[in-house]
Amino acid sequence: MRLGKTGHRVLAVLGNTVVAFLILPILVVIPLSFTPGTVFDFPPDGLSLRWYQDFFGDERWISAAWLSIRLGVAVAITSTALGLLAAIALTRYIKKGAFLVRGLLVAPLIVPPIVTAVAVFDIYVRVGLLRTFLGLVVAHTILALPFSVLLIESALRAVDFGPFEAALSLGATNRRAWRMVVLPGITPALVASAVFSFLISWDEVVLVVFIGGARSQTLPLRMFEFIETQIRPTLAAVSSLIVYVIAAVLTISYLRYRRSISSPDRT
Amino acid sequence: MKKRGWQRRTRRRPHRDSLVGLALLLPCLVVVLLFFAYPLIGVFVRSVSDPAPGISNYVEIFSSRAFRNILRLTVEVSLLTTVGCLVLGFPVAWYITTLEKRRAQLFLVLSTAPLWVAILARLYAWTVILGRRGLINDSLAVMGLVQEPLDLLFNTRAILIGMIHVMLPFMILVLYSSMKGVDESLVESADSLGARPRQTFVRIYLPLISPGLIAGSLLVLIMSMGFFILPAVLGGGGDITIPIYVQTQIRLFKWGIASAMSMILLIVTLALFALLTKVFDPKSVVVGGSRR
Amino acid sequence: MSKSIPSTESRSLQPSTGARIEIRGVRHSFGDVLVLDEFDLTVEPGEFLTLLGPSGSGKTTLLRIVGGLTIPDEGSVIVGGVDMTLLPARERGMGFVFQNYALFPHMTVQDNVAFPLQIRGISSDQIDRDVERALDLVNLQGLGARLPRELSGGQQQRVSLARALVFNPAVVLMDEPLGSLDKRLRQYLQNSIRLLQKEIGFTAVYVTHDQEEAFAMSDRIVVMHGGTVRQLGVPETVYRSPTEHFVADFVGDINEIEGVLRESGHGLVIEIAEGNTLMVPPYLSRSLREGDRVLCGIRPEMVLIQEEPMGSPRLQATVELVSFHGNSYRILSRLRDGRRFIVESSSSLSAPAEGSTVWLHWDEEQTIVLIPPDGQP
Ligand SMILES: Nc1ncnc2c1ncn2[C@@H]1O[C@H](COP(=O)(O)OP(=O)(O)OP(=O)(O)O)[C@@H](O)[C@H]1O
Numbered sequence: 042m043r044l045g046k047t048g049h050r051v052l053a054v055l056g057n058t059v060v061a062f063l064i065l066p067i068l069v070v071i072p073l074s075f076t077p078g079t080v081f082d083f084p085p086d087g088l089s090l091r092w093y094q095d096f097f098g099d100e101r102w103i104s105a106a107w108l109s110i111r112l113g114v115a116v117a118i119t120s121t122a123l124g125l126l127a128a129i130a131l132t133r134y135i136k137k138g139a140f141l142v143r144g145l146l147v148a149p150l151i152v153p154p155i156v157t158a159v160a161v162f163d164i165y166v167r168v169g170l171l172r173t174f175l176g177l178v179v180a181h182t183i184l185a186l187p188f189s190v191l192l193i194e195s196a197l198r199a200v201d202f203g204p205f206e207a208a209l210s211l212g213a214t215n216r217r218a219w220r221m222v223v224l225p226g227i228t229p230a231l232v233a234s235a236v237f238s239f240l241i242s243w244d245e246v247v248l249v250v251f252i253g254g255a256r257s258q259t260l261p262l263r264m265f266e267f268i269e270t271q272i273r274p275t276l277a278a279v280s281s282l283i284v285y286v287i288a289a290v291l292t293i294s295y296l297r298y299r300r301s302i303s304s305p306d307r308t
Numbered sequence: 309m310k311k312r313g314w315q316r317r318t319r320r321r322p323h324r325d326s327l328v329g330l331a332l333l334l335p336c337l338v339v340v341l342l343f344f345a346y347p348l349i350g351v352f353v354r355s356v357s358d359p360a361p362g363i364s365n366y367v368e369i370f371s372s373r374a375f376r377n378i379l380r381l382t383v384e385v386s387l388l389t390t391v392g393c394l395v396l397g398f399p400v401a402w403y404i405t406t407l408e409k410r411r412a413q414l415f416l417v418l419s420t421a422p423l424w425v426a427i428l429a430r431l432y433a434w435t436v437i438l439g440r441r442g443l444i445n446d447s448l449a450v451m452g453l454v455q456e457p458l459d460l461l462f463n464t465r466a467i468l469i470g471m472i473h474v475m476l477p478f479m480i481l482v483l484y485s486s487m488k489g490v491d492e493s494l495v496e497s498a499d500s501l502g503a504r505p506r507q508t509f510v511r512i513y514l515p516l517i518s519p520g521l522i523a524g525s526l527l528v529l530i531m532s533m534g535f536f537i538l539p540a541v542l543g544g545g546g547d548i549t550i551p552i553y554v555q556t557q558i559r560l561f562k563w564g565i566a567s568a569m570s571m572i573l574l575i576v577t578l579a580l581f582a583l584l585t586k587v588f589d590p591k592s593v594v595v596g597g598s599r600r
Numbered sequence: 601m602s603k604s605i606p607s608t609e610s611r612s613l614q615p616s617t618g619a620r621i622e623i624r625g626v627r628h629s630f631g632d633v634l635v636l637d638e639f640d641l642t643v644e645p646g647e648f649l650t651l652l653g654p655s656g657s658g659k660t661t662l663l664r665i666v667g668g669l670t671i672p673d674e675g676s677v678i679v680g681g682v683d684m685t686l687l688p689a690r691e692r693g694m695g696f697v698f699q700n701y702a703l704f705p706h707m708t709v710q711d712n713v714a715f716p717l718q719i720r721g722i723s724s725d726q727i728d729r730d731v732e733r734a735l736d737l738v739n740l741q742g743l744g745a746r747l748p749r750e751l752s753g754g755q756q757q758r759v760s761l762a763r764a765l766v767f768n769p770a771v772v773l774m775d776e777p778l779g780s781l782d783k784r785l786r787q788y789l790q791n792s793i794r795l796l797q798k799e800i801g802f803t804a805v806y807v808t809h810d811q812e813e814a815f816a817m818s819d820r821i822v823v824m825h826g827g828t829v830r831q832l833g834v835p836e837t838v839y840r841s842p843t844e845h846f847v848a849d850f851v852g853d854i855n856e857i858e859g860v861l862r863e864s865g866h867g868l869v870i871e872i873a874e875g876n877t878l879m880v881p882p883y884l885s886r887s888l889r890e891g892d893r894v895l896c897g898i899r900p901e902m903v904l905i906q907e908e909p910m911g912s913p914r915l916q917a918t919v920e921l922v923s924f925h926g927n928s929y930r931i932l933s934r935l936r937d938g939r940r941f942i943v944e945s946s947s948s949l950s951a952p953a954e955g956s957t958v959w960l961h962w963d964e965e966q967t968i969v970l971i972p973p974d975g976q977p
């Protein structure tokens with residue numbers, strides 16, 4: 042529904058203000074990350090990279106970041122692989138009970154993270170997975186699986202299996218037909234699943250607070266403990282680095298989107 | 309001729325197919341059953357068996373004044389977050405629907421961009437803004453408006469601001485998609501039938517987007533109730549929400565109480581979620597306004 | 601400018617007092633696409649006027665401008681003597697029927713039809729009576745409690761008609777209201793709409809791209825193309841005497857034969873294939889000279905098929921395909937110069953055998969003579 046001129050102007054002001062409220066607060070970490078002092082000074086007395094040096098020079102920060110990256114990659118692979126198998130089963134093989142299975146796999150999305158954390162913590166204590174890499178991979182895979190299954194399943198359902206059968210009838214082997222017909226159709230979903238799974242793991246704090254620790258300290262966990270105990274703005278440098286990466290990725294994908302919508306209708 | 313197609317095979321050998329299906333599902337099921345469902349049941353069992361069998365944990369929780377405060381704080385903060393997200397999200401989503409494609413996309417990217425930034429980076433930013441030596445207090449001091457720095461951080465209000473900031477993108481997405489789904493010709497039709505914009509808004513537009521309003525609100529409410537990190541970072545010592553309480557009890561090895569509290573949170577969440585799926589049920593898409 | 605709805609004016613309108621619509625010099629573009637160009641049109645009170653044209657010819661745009669849903673870049677819209685160009689739709693008091701019906705999905709049929717009355721602050725007794733009468737009018741008695749999605753397409757269309765009529769508008773605008781219905785239902789609703797319009801007397805502007813529908817319903821037809829009026833007239837004239845090739849082709853099947861002007865003993869004649877000559881229609885006699893080329897169009901149903909060479913003009917042809925269409929045969933034939941020629945003959949006559957040689961004859965006065973568009977023979 043469109044508004045009249047005045048109405049639209051009011052809406053524009055409100056809309057822009059709220060979007061500013063969403064974006065600007067996140068950006069305050071950037072000027073802070075370049076201050077020479079330990080607190081926000083305005084106007085700043087010069088620029089300094091000392092907090093970035095603090096981050097890159099500190100073994101604990103680096104190893105936390107590295108652990109998070111390895112963990113994210115492991116979760117991306119595991120969750121996407123398991124999700125693919127489950128999605129194939131749900132679309133092609135399981136008829137009865139598919140609803141239940143899907144419900145079970147998606148449940149971790151709905152259960153509050155703190156409750157999942159208590160449950161996982163409890164079992165990990167008993168089986169000895171506490172503070173292990175494997176333990177983290179498993180826990181994060183549980184959280185990422187709902188996305189993987191849903192994404193891949195809907196992509197599989199959209200695949201046209203006509204050519205697949207045609208390929209079989211022309212003498213292709215089952216595996217070859219899969220590679221040539223089905224795989225291209227679901228590749229975007231597999232990529233999306235991997236990216237999502239990575240991000241879920243990368244940003245997960247609640248479970249890690251319970252099941253991570255000393256030797257398995259992920260970046261979010263270190264940030265969490267740092268926020269609670271330290272006042273040095275090293276965190277500003279870390280946050281800024283994260284913002285730079287996200288801003289770059291979003292800008293690139295938005296520009297690509299723009300090109301994709303402007304090119305066809307200019308012809 | 310389609311001879312050995314998959315679909316053919318599923319139809320021909322149902323028994324074998326369900327075995328294959330099970331084999332494919334096995335890895336997932338093992339992980340989810342063993343490390344999620346089973347321990348979740350364990351949590352329930354704990355809640356009625358630790359330290360002694362029976363419902364003593366629940367009795368203790370419901371009879372304690374402290375719990376009532378915890379519950380009230382959790383619900384209050386979640387509800388206020390929901391209202392805040394509605395109030396702020398509505399104009400943004402509406403504004404985006406009136407923009408042409410490119411600008412709409414830009415605004416959608418901008419308003420969901422925070423979702424991609426690590427939550428702790430966002431929370432840290434708020435501590436920088438609200439802290440005693442933070443951006444706001446600094447600015448106020450420079451302008452000479454305050455002598456003593458204001459206590460903006462580590463209180464319920466800070467939690468609320470943070471929650472709204474974190475949840476708002478979700479609300480915008482849900483509202484936007486429901487607003488985008490409104491057929492513009494219905495609005496024009498009301499216009500041509502003589503309705504003033506306010507009448508069109510109240511009698512046509514609002515009822516049509518009400519499923520989105522309800523779904524967005526429930527989504528925000530559900531997610532807000534489960535927040536743990538956010539109140540831990542932005543809240544003060546007195547701001548104990550259910551998730552925070554659960555964690556402290558675990559630290560004190562009071563497993564029974566922690567489990568019972570978890571169960572209560574889980575049940576409330578599931579109840580709200582059941583409501584949410586009702587709203588999304590295609591048969592009841594039209595909520596409210598169907599009768600005068 | 602008054603902000604109130606013209607409820608008093610529109611309600612005081614007696615039956616058969618539709619308003620005159622004058623569209624003057626309307627020009628409109630979307631971006632750099634010019635959709636309407638210097639458009640002039642007057643719709644008489646109580647007239648049923650149809651805008652006919654191919655997709656993209658600007659019909660919807662024109663209708664929306666009349667209805668106040670689009671403000672034109674230039675020009676004015678005067679309704680009942682009042683300049684309404686800048687008036688918002690809600691203050692124009694016109695009924696608008698949308699192609700997709702645009703029923704409010706969350707309201708019952710009753711509430712949908714009552715909506716314009718409630719907006720006008722009419723008492724609920726009166727509303728109930730008016731709604732009932734409107735539903736009677738479109739033959740939907742007893743369906744008031746249903747939701748739109750519980751109705752068939754035709755029923756939904758009738759609800760949207762009832763809703764557009766219930767407040768007695770002097771003007772009703774309809775944008776392809778029957779576009780998505782099947783043929784039988786279309787014909788049925790064409791009749792009901794036309795009967796209602798005659799009975800009530802509102803001015804109707806109707807949009808369609810279906811020429812049969814336009815012929816069946818209208819007092820006059822406007823053939824539009826590229827945002828301009830190509831021909832305006834009563835259906836028979838538009839069909840029988842199209843003024844240009846586009847119109848001739850768009851409003852029905854036509855066989856085209858080239859002709860050249862020759863001087864004969866009694867003046868100019870048109871010479872076509874096989875030595876036939878046709879007289880020059882009087883309205884063209886002044887603009888044509890010897891040697892000019894023209895296009896002669898012959899409608900398929902004007903042609904008589906004969907087994908012997910008789911009458912004039914006549915052309916020899918070979919029958920290639922005969923298809924049966926219930927009340928007619930369509931005969932696809934080929935002239936001696938290789939051109940296709942379609943004939944439609946009543947199925948009460950016997951059809952020629954495929955492969956046989958026949959002679960095609962028509963009344964010379966029925967020939968449509970057109971000056972060919974530039975760049976075509
Ligand atoms: N809102 C709009 N924005 C941009 N271009 C438009 C818009 N509406 C119509 N057009 C363009 O204007 C031209 C005329 O459109 P219009 O809808 O009036 O045609 P129409 O005669 O109603 O066609 P149809 O029979 O397909 O409904 C078309 O080229 C169309 O693409």
Ligand SMILES: [Mg+2]
Binds near residue numbers: 659660
């Ligand atoms: Mg149209």
